Amino acid sequence: MKTGIVNKIIDSTLIDGPGSRLAVFLQGCNLSCRYCHNPETQRLCDHCGRCVPACPADALSLRDGRVVWDEVRCVRCDSCLAVCPHYSSPKTRIMTVAEVFARIAAVQDFLDGITVSGGECTLQHDFLLALLRRVKAETALTTFIDTNGLIPPAVLAELSAVTDGFMFDLKALDPDLHRRLTGGDNALILRNLATVSARGTLYEVRTVVVPGYTDDPAEIRRIAELVGDLNRYTRYKLIPFRPQGVRGELAAAPPMERERFAELVAAARGALGGRLVEGR
Amino acid sequence: MDNVLAIIKDTSLDYPQKRAALASAAENSLPYVPLSDRARGYLDRGVIHDLNEGHAPYRPRYILPDYAKLLRQGSAYLNLEPSRDLYEAINALLIAYRNVPSITGYPVYLGQIDDLLEPFVETVSEAELNKLLRLFLINIDRTLPDAFVHMNIGPRDTRIGRLVLALERELKKAVPNLSLKYSATTPDDFARLAVACALDTSKPYFVNHDVMVGVLGERYGIASCYNTLPLGGGSFTLPRLNLKEAAKLAKDADDFLGRVLPDVVDALCEIIAARARFIVEEARFFESSFLAREGLISPDRFTAMAGFFGLYEGVQILTGGLRMGHDAAANELADRIMARAHDLVKQHDCAYCRGTDGKITVHAQSGIDSDVDVTAGVRIRIGDEPGLFEQIALASRLQRYFDSGVSDIYIFESTARDNIDGVLKIVKGAMKRGMRVMALNTSDSELIRITGYLVKRSDVERYRRGEQLREGTVKLGADSIVNNRTLERRVRRITEGQES
Numbered sequence: 001m002k003t004g005i006v007n008k009i010i011d012s013t014l015i016d017g018p019g020s021r022l023a024v025f026l027q028g029c030n031l032s033c034r035y036c037h038n039p040e041t042q043r044l045c046d047h048c049g050r051c052v053p054a055c056p057a058d059a060l061s062l063r064d065g066r067v068v069w070d071e072v073r074c075v076r077c078d079s080c081l082a083v084c085p086h087y088s089s090p091k092t093r094i095m096t097v098a099e100v101f102a103r104i105a106a107v108q109d110f111l112d113g114i115t116v117s118g119g120e121c122t123l124q125h126d127f128l129l130a131l132l133r134r135v136k137a138e139t140a141l142t143t144f145i146d147t148n149g150l151i152p153p154a155v156l157a158e159l160s161a162v163t164d165g166f167m168f169d170l171k172a173l174d175p176d177l178h179r180r181l182t183g184g185d186n187a188l189i190l191r192n193l194a195t196v197s198a199r200g201t202l203y204e205v206r207t208v209v210v211p212g213y214t215d216d217p218a219e220i221r222r223i224a225e226l227v228g229d230l231n232r233y234t235r236y237k238l239i240p241f242r243p244q245g246v247r248g249e250l251a252a253a254p255p256m257e258r259e260r261f262a263e264l265v266a267a268a269r270g271a272l273g274g275r276l277v278e279g280r
Numbered sequence: 281m282d283n284v285l286a287i288i289k290d291t292s293l294d295y296p297q298k299r300a301a302l303a304s305a306a307e308n309s310l311p312y313v314p315l316s317d318r319a320r321g322y323l324d325r326g327v328i329h330d331l332n333e334g335h336a337p338y339r340p341r342y343i344l345p346d347y348a349k350l351l352r353q354g355s356a357y358l359n360l361e362p363s364r365d366l367y368e369a370i371n372a373l374l375i376a377y378r379n380v381p382s383i384t385g386y387p388v389y390l391g392q393i394d395d396l397l398e399p400f401v402e403t404v405s406e407a408e409l410n411k412l413l414r415l416f417l418i419n420i421d422r423t424l425p426d427a428f429v430h431m432n433i434g435p436r437d438t439r440i441g442r443l444v445l446a447l448e449r450e451l452k453k454a455v456p457n458l459s460l461k462y463s464a465t466t467p468d469d470f471a472r473l474a475v476a477c478a479l480d481t482s483k484p485y486f487v488n489h490d491v492m493v494g495v496l497g498e499r500y501g502i503a504s505c506y507n508t509l510p511l512g513g514g515s516f517t518l519p520r521l522n523l524k525e526a527a528k529l530a531k532d533a534d535d536f537l538g539r540v541l542p543d544v545v546d547a548l549c550e551i552i553a554a555r556a557r558f559i560v561e562e563a564r565f566f567e568s569s570f571l572a573r574e575g576l577i578s579p580d581r582f583t584a585m586a587g588f589f590g591l592y593e594g595v596q597i598l599t600g601g602l603r604m605g606h607d608a609a610a611n612e613l614a615d616r617i618m619a620r621a622h623d624l625v626k627q628h629d630c631a632y633c634r635g636t637d638g639k640i641t642v643h644a645q646s647g648i649d650s651d652v653d654v655t656a657g658v659r660i661r662i663g664d665e666p667g668l669f670e671q672i673a674l675a676s677r678l679q680r681y682f683d684s685g686v687s688d689i690y691i692f693e694s695t696a697r698d699n700i701d702g703v704l705k706i707v708k709g710a711m712k713r714g715m716r717v718m719a720l721n722t723s724d725s726e727l728i729r730i731t732g733y734l735v736k737r738s739d740v741e742r743y744r745r746g747e748q749l750r751e752g753t754v755k756l757g758a759d760s761i762v763n764n765r766t767l768e769r770r771v772r773r774i775t776e777g778q779e780s
Contacts (some may be wrong), residue, residue: 012668012706013775015695020702020709023775107669110709112702280695 004127007041007119011107017144017165017203019112020103026121026128027092030150031182033171035210037245040078041119042087051080051090062092069093073114087247097130104135113142113164122151122159132162144203148182148191156192165203166196172207172214173223181213197230206237206279209256209264217267224271236272238265239279281495294748307334313558319547327525328548330555331383331518331587331648337555338563339381341585344501344510345576347383347391351374353475357570363755365403369396370416371504377424380571382504382751386426389503389514390456394438394474401439413443414451417691421455425750427733428504429759431456435463435489445477445484452481452726454734454751456711459502461489462711463469468704475704475720479697482729485687488711495683496636503730505646506717507685510635513581515684516556520587520645521548523594524654533598535611545586545621549628552584556632583636585684587645591617592655592664604674605666611674618658622681641684646731649759656731656764665770668706676713687717687732692772694724699774723771730757730766 003102005027010016016023029042036042037271047067052060059073060080067090080090089098104114114135121128122145132143144165149161149168170189205227209215220238227236240256269276312335315323322328333341351363351372359754370424373391380387395641401409420429434442443462448458460466460474466489476482485506492500492508497512508528509515526544530536559565566572566579592604595614603609620643630640644657655661658678665671670688675688696703701718710718719729726735735757743749743758760766 010775012772013701014692014699015774018701020700020705107709109712110669110672110706112705 002097002127002130003094004097004124004131005044006093006100006190007038007089008091009100009103012110013027013115016115016117016146017113017167018142020110021115021144022107023115023117024100024121024131026116026118026124027089029119029148030123031120031148031171031184032087033182034213034248035181035208035241035244035246035250039079039087040084040089040244045088045090045092046086046276049164050085051083051186052179054079061063063243097127097134100131101134101138104141105114105139108139108141108144111141113144115144115146115167117146120148120150121145122147122155125155125159129158129162132159136162142279149186150184151188151192153188153192153195156195158194160199160201163201165201167204167206168193168196168202170205170207170223172219173226177201177213177219181210197234200231200233202231202234204235204237204277206239208239208241209261210241210250211253211256211260215256215260216262217264220264221267224276227275228272235275235277236268237277237279238268252264290332292748294750296385297752299490300752303385304332304334307336307338310336313337313410313554315554316547318543318552319550322544322547323551325525327399327522327529327544328551329520329522330551331360331520331645333383333517333519333555336563337517337559339383339565339569340516340582341383341518342388342503342507342509342513342560343380343382343571343577344389344503344509344511345380345391345571345637347373347376347377347576349394349572349576351396353574355570355574355576357574363400366397366400366409366412366457367404369400371413374416374419374423377420381569382428383765384426384428386424386429388428388430388507389501390429390431391503392433392511393444394433394436394440398438398616399439408440410443413440414447417444417447417451417453417456421451421453422750425455425752426452427457427735427751427753429456430459430503432459432461432502434459434461434470434474434487435466437467441470441580442473445473448483449477449480452736454727454736454739457505457733458484459487459506459717460484461492461502462486462707463489464711471704471707472700475700475707476697478720479692479694479700479722480725482719482727482734486711486718486720488714488716488749490711491714502685502717505685506687507643508586508716509641509684510581510583512577513579513583513635514577515641516559516582516584516632517552518585518587518643518645519548519551519555520589521545521621522590522644522654523588524590524597525655527594527597530598533616536594536598538617541617541620541623545624546628548586549625549630549640552586553628553630553632556584556630560632579632579634581635581637583641583684584630585643586640587643587737588618588621589645589647589651589657591652591658591678592661593653603664605659605660605664605671611677614658614674615677618678618681636683642682644682644686646680646687647760647764648731649756651760652763658682659688662765663768663770669709669773671704672710672715673713676710676715679716680714682716684693685717687719688715688773689719689729689769691721691723691769693774694722695774696722696772728757728761728766730760731764733757
């Protein structure tokens with residue numbers, strides 16, 4: 001029985017792919033972006049227990065060396081996330097494919113599809129593959145994967161067979177900038193982008209515009225041109241940086257200035273026209 | 281007669297409002313239609329409430345004339361020829377509207393406007409069509425200033441239907457109320473226009489046409505708040521049963537279902553039958569109405585409504601505090617109560633409910649301005665709404681029991697406008713689950729859906745400053761906002777759900 005480490009499930013989202021979708025967020029990531037908006041999804045819990053005394057609702061306890069989360073007591077204040085030294089969360093849950101699928105099936109009347117996101121959901125590829133296969137086999141829902149693109153090609157090939165759309169969060173095009181921003185290389189990401197594009201399933205590429213990093217019109221325009229060169233269908237979404245949820249150096253950074261953002265949107269629109277989507 | 285003089289001297293009322301209040305005062309100087317002591321007792325204790333319909337009713341509460349017949353045959357009484365083009369059709373309708381009685385004095389049903397006008401669209405140019413429809417809607421807003429005045433479109437995709445949606449989106453008026461009969465056969469691109477219009481204006485309602493045809497047949501309309509009733513007929517009356525007050529009379533849930541509810545429903549049906557009888561036999565409405573003489577309505581198409589409200593609080597009392605939408609046991613009891621109430625109503629015969637096989641219909645009454653701490657119909661208390669899909673699932677389950685109207689309201693974040701397809705999918709899912717009437721809105725909308733009708737935020741502000749307003753419904757809405765916390769409805773975030 002395949003299990004996954006689930007950060008959370010959102011029953012209804014209108015912003016994670018086309019139409020009405022349920023979103024599953026899997027725990028764990030292979031990049032550590034400086035501007036990450038949900039850093040608590042990055043690592044797996046190592047049960048250090050430091051979050052336990054931080055909980056004001058007694059919803060966390062240590063039992064046999066493991067942190068246990070009481071969902072009923074939890075008041076969703078996220079105090080535990082703030083003190084976690086590992087960019088993790090005590091509120092993750094180990095779920096079987098059957099459990100996640102049951103949750104989806106219960107509300108499928110209201111959905112166009114599901115989107116699996118993270119963290120980097122493809123790290124749990126066995127679980128992900130089994131879940132998407134089940135959804136494909138037993139429902140009419142479309143399956144989308146929200147990824148940073150850092151996926152071994154063999155895994156990508158397997159997933160592609162059961163995925164209707166990919167959403168690539170391309171952090172930066174310039175390799176050095178990408179490394180500075182995420183700690184990782186983007187050569188494989190760009191190869192995967194081309195592979196998915198050629199399959200016709202690259203629904204969206206998006207970039208969060210981070211002041212001091214990716215707020216360069218030339219960089220944004222180059223990404224827009226790349227998307228334009230890849231195919232004739234993929235939309236490109238620009239999202240302004242916001243400090244909410246961010247930890248580390250950028251936590252104190254101001255939100256993206258509107259005027260500056262508008263310039264970047266204009267630069268990208270020059271290359272892509274109507275395929276450019278302005279995020280909020 | 282002090283109250284009469286008080287009405288005459290009231291500077292907050294304009295002339296039509298004064299006239300209506302004086303008519304009501306005259307009617308209420310008469311004794312109440314004869315009732316048993318038991319029924320009288322329930323009215324006096326507020327277990328049953330008659331919505332202040334008056335002591336001696338002289339016209340049906342809601343009338344849904346067959347306007348198509350009027351356009352086809354003209355009217356001897358109104359001295360109208362059969363309509364030959366769009367000008368004549370619109371003129372005939374505007375004349376007829378002023379001659380349709382109701383509980384409010386304004387027509388609560390304007391007709392299936394696409395069916396009525398689509399046959400005439402080729403009689404004018406595109407520019408004339410646009411202009412005529414625009415003036416038609418403006419005329420309705422100005423001459424019938426009452427947000428219970430209700431227009432229907434759908435399920436077909438028509439030029440008239442599209443134009444009404446486009447104009448409503450632009451005009452953003454509280455009047456008229458608007459319903460789209462939505463069917464599985466309604467084309468998506470037409471439905472998308474309706475969703476976009478609803479997110480901007482809270483209009484139209486989405487009415488589950490496929491289900492309602494099964495309940496009332498093809499010939500039905502949506503009038504006033506969201507009352508689904510036989511076309512060419514209507515409803516005599518709508519007394520309502522307060523499930524919160526009734527629950528207080530019971531020892532426990534079994535006592536409620538076995539003893540209290542049957543007794544109160546019995547009294548409710550007595551009041552309904554007495555009021556319907558008075559309208560037909562004493563006021564001899566059908567003998568005095570040109571609508572009946574000319575076949576635009578028929579006594580064979582009339583019914584009456586038994587209203588229910590306060591289910592949320594009733595369930596809470598009977599379960600020792602469990603909450604509908606959050607506790608499975610509360611949902612279960614809510615379902616049992618409405619199933620039982622429905623069956624009890626249907627056990628009674630009502631001689632003048634010929635439009636619904638001699639049976640009274642069941643209606644989820646949406647509350648009035650003076651209700652405090654009691655929730656409309658079978659809705660979940662404002663501010664206590666569960667997750668979106670959980671609420672839709674429960675509402676759909678409970679709405680099965682209502683043949684003459686029930687609705688639920690869903691408020692989205694304004695950014696939902698960027699994903700019309702997604703909202704349409706949610707509407708379709710609700711319809712698939714059996715939801716009968718669904719209202720959408722966004723949290724920043726200038727038009728606010730109060731219970732079943734709309735008011736403009738800016739009009740509420742004007743009312744609070746003491747300005748005289750044409751629409752009497754603004755006062756109702758403004759008071760309701762205070763008493764019912766209307767503005768505190770849960771807003772559906774564009775991402776919403778619980779942590780798993």
